[in-house]
Amino acid sequence: MKIKDKNFVPFISAEEINDRVAKLAKQINKDYKGKTPLFIAILNGSFIFASDLLKEINLDCEISFIKLSSYTEMASTGNVKELIGINENIFNRDVVIIEDIVDTGNTMKGVMGEFKERGAKTIEIVSLLVKPEALVNAIDIKYVGFEIPDKFVVGYGLDYDGLGRNKKAIYQIKS
Ligand code: IMP
Numbered sequence: 001m002k003i004k005d006k007n008f009v010p011f012i013s014a015e016e017i018n019d020r021v022a023k024l025a026k027q028i029n030k031d032y033k034g035k036t037p038l039f040i041a042i043l044n045g046s047f048i049f050a051s052d053l054l055k056e057i058n059l060d061c062e063i064s065f066i067k068l069s070s071y072t073e074m075a076s077t078g079n080v081k082e083l084i085g086i087n088e089n090i091f092n093r094d095v096v097i098i099e100d101i102v103d104t105g106n107t108m109k110g111v112m113g114e115f116k117e118r119g120a121k122t123i124e125i126v127s128l129l130v131k132p133e134a135l136v137n138a139i140d141i142k143y144v145g146f147e148i149p150d151k152f153v154v155g156y157g158l159d160y161d162g163l164g165r166n167k168k169a170i171y172q173i174k175s
Contacts (some may be wrong), residue, residue: 001171003160007152008171012146017128017170020145021049021147025056027143028092028096036060037094040086042111043067044165045100048157049128049145053098064088068107083114090118100157101129105137112139129153129170151175 001008028037036059037062041050043065055061095115102108108125115123126143133150154160155167164171 001167003154003163004035004150005040006160007174008155008160009174010156010169011148011153011172012156012170014156014168017168018052021052021128022056024145025053026110028053029056029058030124032059032061032094032096035094036062037096038062038064038088038090039098040088040094040115041065041098042100042107043158045159046098046128048165049100050098053126062088065110068111083111086114088133090120092119092121095120095123097123097125099125099127101131101153102127102139103131103134105135105139108139108141109137128156129158148172 039054039057039061041047041048041063044067050063064086065089066086068082097108097111097115099108112123112125124142125139128142128145130141130144130147131150132147152160152173153170154164155170157165157172159165
């Protein structure tokens with residue numbers, strides 16, 4: 001598959017993703033039984049993952065979306081931008097952050113810091129993908145879909161320069 005100047009090869013199939021997402025939801029349902037968590041999905045990348053995951057969540061829960069980006073094309077700038085759209089009261093809430101991919105961890109570090117400041121009772125992260133080799137921040141990610149090599153991926157919400165988010169599967173850059 002070609003997107004702009006880059007070639008991508010199939011990496012994680014739609015079936016594998018669906019399977020893993022269902023398992024993550026099952027674990028969250030178990031861990032948050034009796035609680036009313038506030039899920040906060042990070043746009044744009046997590047919109048498909050958040051949607052599929054939340055359909056499997058059987059808890060009373062609230063769902064909100066925030067937007068920020070530290071990514072320009074294929075290189076993380078390391079600058080976490082401001083959070084946009086966080087209107088919910090975070091104080092004393094069990095917050096579950098929904099992220100598509102944790103790369104350097106800069107984004108998650110910034111977001112968690114902000115939620116801590118606002119007095120969240122607990123904060124956990126569910127990330128579909130994690131690139132352990134790229135992590136530069138010590139971040140505790142409780143729910144991980146797949147650990148993947150430090151190679152660029154697209155599809156299932158993830159983009160390359162704006163394209164590829166609508167693919168059902170995940171593709172890895174061909175090197
Ligand atoms: P971090 O702050 O370096 O952890 O980067 C996290 C954000 O960078 C994610 O939410 C994605 O939007 C983007 N990102 C990181 N790696 C990739 C990738 O391989 N493909 C597409 N986007 C990525």
